[in-house]
Amino acid sequence: MREDQPQKQPAAPAEKPAPQPGAHPVRMQKIPAHLEGCAALEKLCFREPWSAHSLELLCNDGIGVGYLCTGIPAPGAQPMVTAYGGMLITVDEGQITNIAVHPDYRQRGLGNAVLRALLKHAKAAHLGRVTLEVRPSNTAALALYKKNGFAEVGRRRGFYTKPTEDAVIMEIRLK
Numbered sequence: 001m002r003e004d005q006p007q008k009q010p011a012a013p014a015e016k017p018a019p020q021p022g023a024h025p026v027r028m029q030k031i032p033a034h035l036e037g038c039a040a041l042e043k044l045c046f047r048e049p050w051s052a053h054s055l056e057l058l059c060n061d062g063i064g065v066g067y068l069c070t071g072i073p074a075p076g077a078q079p080m081v082t083a084y085g086g087m088l089i090t091v092d093e094g095q096i097t098n099i100a101v102h103p104d105y106r107q108r109g110l111g112n113a114v115l116r117a118l119l120k121h122a123k124a125a126h127l128g129r130v131t132l133e134v135r136p137s138n139t140a141a142l143a144l145y146k147k148n149g150f151a152e153v154g155r156r157r158g159f160y161t162k163p164t165e166d167a168v169i170m171e172i173r174l175k
Contacts, residue, residue: 025117026085028066030059034043038068038100039079041057045100047162058097065089067117069104069110083110087118087130094122094131100142115148119172124148133167135160145170 028034035052043048058066085099096118101111122130123146133156134141150170159167 006117025067025069025083025085025114028055028086030056034068034081035059036082037070038066041081041084041100041102042098044102046098046103051140055086057078063088064097065118065121067114067121069105069113071105082132083114085114087112087117087122089125089127092117092126094098094127095128096130096135104170110132111144112148115144119174123174129171129173131169131171133169135148135165136168137165142168148172 027164028038032052033055035055037053038055039049042055055066058064060130064086066086067085070079070081071082072079081102082105083099083101087094088097089095096115099111099114118132130150131153132145132150134145136142140174149172151172152168154169155170156169
């Protein structure tokens with residue numbers, strides 16, 4: 001998983017968008033608004049973001065899957081992607097590629113909801129395991145993955161850049 005940017009602090013309480021209903025991820029589709037919304041979130045959260053075109057991989061059955069949450073930042077505004085996650089699928093294994101949550105919507109359970117949607121999809125597809133990579137400095141992500149049953153199984157030395165950091169390889173066995 002690309003966790004290449006330090007966690008940003010949420011906006012001050014006076015600036016936070018109005019609370020949204022509970023997190024209910026929906027499957028990402030090849031809809032321009034979904035792809036562009038996820039690409040915009042990528043740019044906000046990661047130093048080396050995926051393009052909308054690259055994100056289309058997560059919408060191709062047999063190749064990948066993506067789930068997203070939307071919210072309305074202000075009354076009368078258009079919905080925006082507030083969180084999304086993707087997983088590539090090969091044979092009987094899933095590889096979570098990204099989970100991103102808009103800084104103003106963190107600590108609301110959206111990352112957990114997206115991760116659980118990906119794991120539910122993996123179980124329904126009879127995958128044997130799901131893996132991901134995460135920076136060891138991303139304590140929030142590590143806690144989320146451990147809470148959902150992932151365990152550390154190895155390290156990739158110097159995997160991340162800007163700054164250089166190892167990747168913790170985590171996995172959950174589903175069978």
